[in-house]
Amino acid sequence: MTSSQDPPQGDDQPHDAADGTAAWSPRPAPAQRPRVSDQVLSIIGFVCAAVAVLFVPVLFGLAGVVLGIVGHTRGEPLGRWAAIAAGAGMLLGTVLSILLTPG
Incomplete structure (x- = not known):
């Protein structure tokens, strides 16, 4: 005999599929967003x-291009x-640097 405080038994529990995984999940899987660390x-x-605009454009610009390509x-x-x-x-x-260099 069950008491009135026991949860009802019924089809609200997930049924196991043939491979042992749950047939459904109560909440959807979260969307995968890229993290900042990624x-x-x-x-x-x-x-x-940003640094290439003001300081040594060839060095910092090329470094940024390479980092961007590798990241991509x-x-x-x-x-x-x-x-x-x-x-x-x-x-830029x-x-x-060409325009502002006295010449």
Whole structure:
């Protein structure tokens, strides 16, 4: 005999499938979002892009492009944009240094 405090027995429990896994889950699996720690190369590439505008554009611009490309090949979503930003920062920094250098 069951008391009134016991949970009801019924079909609200998940049934095991043939392979031993649960047939359904009470909540959906969370969407996989890239974490900040997964995008370290892209973030450093963006930093190099910003630094390339003001200091040694060829060095920091190339470093940012390489980091962005490597990040992109490793699956970082922002890797391609970091490489593009570093290339643009390198070009902008080079043009600024040519225009601002007394000559």
